[in-house]
Amino acid sequence: MxxxxxxxxxxxxxxxxxxxxxxxxxxxxxxxxxxxxxxxxxxxxxxxxxxxxxxxxxxxxxxxxxxxxxxxxxxxxxxxxxFLDSRDPRYIGGFVDHLVTNTTGQLRRLHDYLQHGKESVDAGLPSPFETIYRDEAATGAFLEAMWQLSFEPSKELAGLAELAGVRRLVDVGGASGAFAVAALSRYPGLNVTVFDLPQVGPHLERTRRTRGLGDRLRFTAGDFFRDPLPPADCVSFGYILSDWDDRFCLELLRKAYQACANGGRVLVMERLFDEDGGPLPTAAMNLSMHVETRGRHRTAAEYTALLEAAGFTGCVTRRSSWDKHLVIGGKP
Ligand SMILES: C[S@@+](CC[C@H](N)C(=O)[O-])C[C@H]1O[C@@H](n2cnc3c(N)ncnc32)[C@H](O)[C@@H]1O
Missing domain, CATH: 1.10.10.10 (Winged helix-like DNA-binding domain superfamily/Winged helix DNA-binding domain)
Known part of the structure; x- marks a missing residue:
């Protein structure tokens, strides 16, 4: 060095x-x-x-x-x-604000994790999304940061996903609709249902109204660990699997397999670790995931292994020019 x-x-x-x-x-x-x-x-x-x-x-x-x-x-x-002009769609100010006002305070727990392990330190804490959605203001700020992080990459990811033949897409944990809007804009024959926690509903509804999407964009309130996922030709997960450990991811992917029509697909959109452990943004956000969620970032091979364990086949990885990439699995 x-x-x-x-x-x-x-x-x-x-x-x-x-x-x-x-x-x-x-x-x-x-x-x-x-x-x-x-x-x-x-x-x-x-x-x-x-x-x-x-x-x-x-x-x-x-x-x-x-x-x-x-x-x-x-x-x-x-x-x-x-990236610094607040009028530009690539603006990262909201993300930096989230890191400074939210993540920084939580990083202190890493010291305790080193001494006692995450499981015992976090034992009495509420689940990650109970903390993130603790009040209206925190919910709005989180969803705004997710939109900023995901909307521009989603335009490219929607293209890489090749959804031309898809009629019904369910975006699991689709938040205020960044991927849904990108996909609906690109594919006129597509309808999207965002499946997310009830607190997200009003934010998705605002997106639907302001963007004039009518009934092409719908919301289903639910908890993906308790409820089945709505049926679809294609089920997508953007920055979802990185919130959870392998056991929960497999549970979710098995539900996606059940919900997916024969010949359908699942899309996993995530940061990817290189085989050598980089790049820095993925390694840094992997620490953030450790304190803010129960998940981690993975390599394309690790996502492929999870998809295959859930029954998906013919998995391919498509890299975008952003930090968020695509791993696709097919249901035979
Ligand atoms: C990290 S955000 C990802 C948002 C969006 N997919 C993206 O790529 O920007 C995680 C999403 O999962 C949703 N979520 C968390 N726990 C959930 C649960 N148990 N059931 C349904 N959705 C959940 C959150 O509300 C949030 O919208």
């Missing part, structure tokens, strides 16, 4: 917080919309403290998120603009 790599690890804490604060206080939007500006002018325009802002921007310049001109003005680096 060279010292530069070590620096990015040791000081990563500061860059994450600098990015989060600059986004939350409108600094990045101000620089993107208004063009290069000094910390003093930006602070005056936004009514925030100039010295603190200068220090935050120096950190962001050191990690190349912004650039500092010789005259001391700052600009958002061109290649990062789409």
């Amino acid at each position: 060279n010292p530069g790599t070590l620096d990015s690890v040791v000081y990563g804490l500061f860059s994450t917080h600098a990015l989060h604060l600059a986004d939350r206080h409108g600094v990045l939007t101000h620089l993107i919309e208004g063009g290069p500006a000094s910390a003093a002018d930006t602070a005056a325009a936004l009514g925030i403290d100039a010295e603190t802002l200068e220090r935050l921007l120096l950190v962001l310049a050191a990690v190349s998120v912004v650039q500092r001109d010789p005259d001391g003005r700052y600009r958002v680096a061109e290649e990062t603009v789409p």
Whole structure:
């Protein structure tokens, strides 16, 4: 490891917080919309403290998120603009906010896990989604973060899934409808049912209304560990299996097999570990899964093994240009 790599690890804490604060206080939007500006002018325009802002921007310049001109003005680096502009569909601000306000506090439990194991430390805790959906605001923020994370990749994944002949798709744990909307937009003959916990219903209904999808998009409230899944030609799971251990995943995939018509398919859309244990976003979110859920990330081979154990055959993996990829299994 060279010292530069070590620096990015040791000081990563500061860059994450600098990015989060600059986004939350409108600094990045101000620089993107208004063009290069000094910390003093930006602070005056936004009514925030100039010295603190200068220090935050120096950190962001050191990690190349912004650039500092010789005259001391700052600009958002061109290649990062789409991901930091809140009007762009690729905007990651909601995800960063979730990491800082939610995940960071939970990472402290890793220390206890190391000493006593996850099972005993988490023994008295409510199930993951009881915590995530603890009130209306938390539910809305989580579903918004999921939409931001999933909607753009879903457009490409819907293409990779080749759903032209599919009439009925059930998106299990489909949240506020990111994959459903992407698939419905691409395939005019398709109808999608999102099967999810009852708290999600009003959010999916808002998506249906605002996007004018009529009865092509429906919601079935249920608990996938207690209830059967609605029948379908294709059953999809986006970021679901990574929330659960292998035993629960197999239970879910067996239910999907039951629900799926003969000749139908199951779609598993997930981050994938490479065989060598990377890439970093998957390894990092694998830690996040450990404290926030009961799951983990897996390799394509591990998902294929789970699909085959549930009865699916002819499994193939299709990689997208995003962090979320597709493993498909067929029901003979
Ligand atoms: C990590 S989110 C994934 C959302 C979406 N599929 C995506 O790819 O962005 C997990 C989803 O599973 C749903 N979920 C969790 N437990 C569930 C259960 N027992 N029954 C039905 N849905 C559940 C949550 O409400 C949430 O929408």
